[in-house]
Amino acid sequence: MDLPHRRRAFALLRDALALEDTERDAFVTAQCGGDHALAATVRELLAAAAAGNRLLDRDAGDVAAELAGDDDDLPAGTMLGDWRVVREIGRGGMGAVYLAERRGDDFVQRCALKLVKRGMDSREVLARFKRERGILARLSHPNIARLVDGGVAADGRPWLAMEYVDGVPLDAWAAGADADARLALALRLADALSYAHRQLVVHRDLKPSNVLVDARGEPHLLDFGIAKLLEDADTPERTATAARFLTRAYAAPEQVRGEDAGTATDVYQFGALLYELVAARRFDAAANALRGDVGVIVTRATDPEPARRYGSVDALAQDLRRARAGLPILARADSAGYRARRFLARHRLGVAAAAIAFAALVGGTAVALWQARIARAEARRAEAVNGFLEDIFRSIDPANSRGREATAKDLVDEAAARIGRELADQPAAAAQLRAVLGASYVGLGDYAAAEAQFRAALPLFSREQAALAIDTRHSLAQVRGVAGDYDDATALIDEAEALRVARRPDDADLADLLTFERASILGARGHYAQAVALARRALASRRERLGPDAPATLSAEQSTAIHLNDLGETGEAIALVRHIVDVERRTLAPDDPTRGPALFNLATYQADAGDYAASLVTIDEALALRRKTLPPNHADIARTLGRKAVSLERTGDAAQALALRPEIIAILRAQPQPDKGLLAQELNNWGVNCYRLGDLDGATQHVGEALALWQTMLPADHTYVLTARSSLAALATNRGRLADGEAQLRLVLAARDAATARDGDSLASASGWLSSQSALIANLRYQGRAAEALAPAREAIARVDKFYTAPSLERSTARGDLAAVLADTGDCAQAEPVAQSALDDARALAPAGIIEGAHASLVLGGCALARRDFAGARTQFRDAVAGYAQAGGADHWRTAFARGQLGRALLGAGERDAARTELDAAVGVLAVQRPWLRDLVSLRAAQASLAR
Structure with a gap:
């Protein structure tokens, strides 16, 4: 059977699987119209699906191509860019996936290399590929497998080098995990997905085969944004083109219809993924049989109408956390009985059933009305947020922007310019988006724009957005700290803490977050011992709750090490940050930009401990990473250059250090809102550098x-x-x-x-x-x-x-x-x-x-x-x-002074000519640079004695 017939067979398979078992045979007979070979192939595929072969995880073209044997294999040893193919490790909708390596002087980096199969290498795909891959490469989260490289092969097909994850598929891992561990892993996936949405990147192809779980139990999302990367957006047959990258078993209804995919699409697919993770069986939108609150969460997330889904992955995760903790979830149509059951489940001992019944009788109506109001408000906010983001994504599509290449900053600026007028009647939605935009501007180094968005968000938050309101105050406090306004930063943390106590008293993550920021402010004011005490307390909390290698614990170690080093406990600071570097080297790609802070801090502490040679090695690694992954005028590049300059001075190369200073200051002065503290530090270091060179x-x-x-x-x-x-x-x-x-x-x-x-x-x-x-x-x-x-x-x-x-x-x-x-x-x-x-x-x-x-x-x-x-x-x-x-x-002048003393010694030893050379040189320099020096008198006397 030729390839078109194979593709037709798989298309019929999808339609047949949507029918009841008893209807499928008649459907196949009718659709094949006497083509017995086609009918036999469809029935063979139906049998394979019934036996558990996850065909619906795969793209139709991929399965058909595999059946027809038309994939292009890459033999071991083939080079694509700097990467050498080792072996094939799988196949997907794009084509075969290979383990590949590239080697440096002292490292070997591994990746999952994907060469786009033929038929997906159109002019439009190549153009989009070149535009989008830079944005995707900036995604940096411990639970997202990053795009680390990409290019175009000699035959014109794009290839991608993705972070290689040594792990097992999600369904295989879930088979051996208990229910709570599955929910905990789902929450880590939600955090990763939410991070990407804050960078205005959607996945659009979430499915079990796109999640691997490593040996430490950490999940890794694969192929983030690749569907968009390879979609022929400029072709008139956009629906058909996009469908080539669509895994229909997990596709949201709007994707099946050929409409644009936004964050609501990822919410739907995450809901389907959550169902399979918890139920250990395939998701079926028409037969969600999960009981309890998790079932309600899945139903809300996978609603056919995008506006009726959760407004964000964060909102879904919040309900999932509440369900896990036995708290009432916001997605469930509330009733006093439901809330009573949740309360009783948490407090079985010491709670009288009569009191619960009485509370239900008295408060039921008011609580139901309150919950209904929340549900309506969330639905409106979800619709507004999704619609706004979809408009923003469309606005920077090349089809609508006359070919101009859009950057991440273009997206953020476009959103910031339109949010006020387009969401004026949706304050909660505007608040949520402004918080996201503020965080994006921080990532771009534009602190002035970030502050404007955070401040605009604060008065707009609803009561139900307490967690986001607290986090936004924290973010604004960080921005004010960068500006050196520690009083304002402290006031913001005080406000955030008061709100947390009132609205989120049991939220340990928020409590730790605010504690670390308060420690940071104290450290900036010079109160190092108090800063260390607070940081140690929050670090102990995270280690106990999350484990020693969790990303949040590593972040806590980073903060604590800073304060320890400020206090002079440099040895302990080095030990903490070495642990971070070791974990990140095991878990992150060599060019993952999130490795920068730990490397920078390790270099700093090594220098503070006097090991300047080691500091230079470490800081060069950090500098190479940051120059590769950050914009050329990013403040972190200036900060890293400054660290290198100090170590160069201490190793005796003050001239090379001085050569770095103008670039450092130029970068810092060019910031939209300069970090005054960092600028002052680098100016002072420049001054010291000049002094050591006699300027x-x-x-x-x-x-x-x-x-x-x-x-x-x-x-x-x-x-x-x-x-x-x-x-x-x-x-x-x-x-x-x-x-x-x-x-x-x-x-x-x-x-x-x-x-x-x-x-x-x-x-x-x-x-x-x-x-x-x-x-x-x-x-x-x-x-x-x-x-x-x-x-x-x-x-x-x-x-x-x-x-x-x-x-x-x-x-x-x-x-x-x-x-x-x-x-x-x-x-x-x-x-x-x-x-x-x-x-x-x-x-x-x-x-x-x-x-x-x-x-x-x-x-x-x-x-x-x-x-x-x-x-x-x-x-x-x-x-x-x-x-x-x-x-x-x-x-x-110090060199000249020492030469003068050497001249005196030579004179005493009778070496008059040599003495004259040294004394003449010494007096010549000192007379200009240090004419007031008392020793100049004795050196001139010694010089004069040679004339007699």
Whole structure:
């Protein structure tokens, strides 16, 4: 039998399966019209369907092509793009599916590769494929198998590389799971589907074969948006074309009619999926035999009329959670008896039946009316939301937009522009959509637009939308925190918490969410210990409720690690974030953008622990990922570049770090609503970078702007404000304004002492104090007041020893400062062992301790010179010159100063020509860069002695 006959046989099969068993044989005889071969094939397919072969999960063309043997196989070893075919792992409506691999220097990535079969490679399909795949690739959720790559083969057919999931089909997993586990898994699928809808992407082909469950019991939705990707939207035979991608057993009625598919379509298909998951048998819209609340939920979700279904997957999931918890569901036509039964089921002990009956008698009518009002309101909201979204999707279709390529931002902007006028009479629907649009704008980095949508949504929420109203306040608080308005952010969280207590007292997820945001605000204000306490509490809650590897638990670990690191508990922070990275490496594709935050934070904590080499490796991985998956001007790219620049500085490559700074600031300034806190941080880092390279003007400009920003956001004694003030005071010192620098540093130190007395001593507060104290010690030494600097130097040693028991930059700096002060006072006997200790720490931290090591070598060289050990002095001074040159360049004033000391040692050893070279170079640089330096007098005297 040829292919057309095979396709005809399968079409007849679908119609026959819609009939009663007793009617099918007569139907086949009548439809085949004497074609006995065709009739035999149809009866063979009917027998296979009766035996349990899930033919209806599959596309008609796929089954017919398989029967006729016309699929194009890809042999093992075939290359498509960077992917090498390993073996065939299945077949679907598009064609065969292959396991494929691509290899990098240190990784092997696997994917499920799908080469579109012939007949689906039209010009319209290829055009849509190229337009849509970028949007689908941005879907990033742990329960969605991502589109990771795609292209067009040499023969013109599109191919797709999907995240490979090592799991079993949904129905196979469900056979061994209890009822509650099935409902829990359905809720995770609902969360994934809702996430995609918030990105304005619909699935349109939900079915059991498109869900795999991995070994950890996590579900993964496959083929998200692929039906739309490969639909010939521009062809006049749109209904017939779309039907090629339609799995009719799970198709919504509007799909069968050839109408556009929207979120309501996914609600229908999810309802069918839920039925099969719970009932362990095929869904039949005409015979939903499920009893109880879950049956009601399925009936509501699969209503033939889209407007009568749940308004969103979130609404369906809310009812499913209520059913699972034994609470009344909103889809059921309410009655006092029903509510009483639900209450009694939850509180069997201690509840008198008479009291229930009395409550039912008195309150039944009012409750029924209330429930009916809710049902009508939800139906109206569902119709409005679905209609609006379908209009938006149609508006960006190339058929309606004259070929212009639409982006995700186009969708969001179009919706934002129209929502006010088109949903003016549907405030609850408008509120729901504005919350979605706000979240979308956050994802796009447009915080100003996000805030506008969130604020517009708040007054529109109905009483039944309490959870969404709470979450929207939380999202708005995050946006206000980005803007540095922590008072407003705190007020919003207070409002959200009050609403939660009143309307959602048992919602642990919302309680944790608000707790973490409150901790985030406290951390931003510098109250690290309080932030950690709150974060630990919420993290423990999630671990207990959800397990250690659940996505929500990983998110909680991420937040807690941030606060731990701020508090100085960097080791614990690294342990938490390593767990996140390990889980994400096991469960996510290498280029999944959701891996970015954990990698970034791990790099940050590695740097804070002094492991800058490891930090650079990690941050490069994060940067490559973000450049590949984010828009080029996204704030996260700037943030990642900033982290890399700091680590480059600490490994002695300040010049390369400086080269990154303009791009970082340009990205941050280009944001529609710049993150003022991040901008201030990066400006301050730019200033420090300039200082280390000897550019005092650039340092003053950038640190000054950072201070101005921080002062609009933070209290006067916040560590960031004090750090910037300390840096400006140090810059005043380096310009020779020694009295001014000393006065400012003492004010900063007094403020730090007061903050420590109020909030308690910690590693974080000690680190800032030590930096300011070191600047004061240097200032006093430059003034020739070494004796007065001795007490501050010993105080610094006492404090550093309290917090740093292992080699650290802080410990090396403090010891180097004390050694320099002791040497200045002529006490080299005490200075040398202290300087050697500083040098040992610096070398243990190499290359991060380059500057600290040069400082220590300078002191040791000075002591050797004082006892006329010219050879020893020469060795130490040369080490100092090399260190300073590597950190700041050959023309840096510190390099010149060390060369001057080397010249003195060479002069003492009788190497006059070499001494002249070093002294001339030193005096030439210092006379320009540090003309006020007291040591310049002695260097000039040594230079003059060579002329005699």
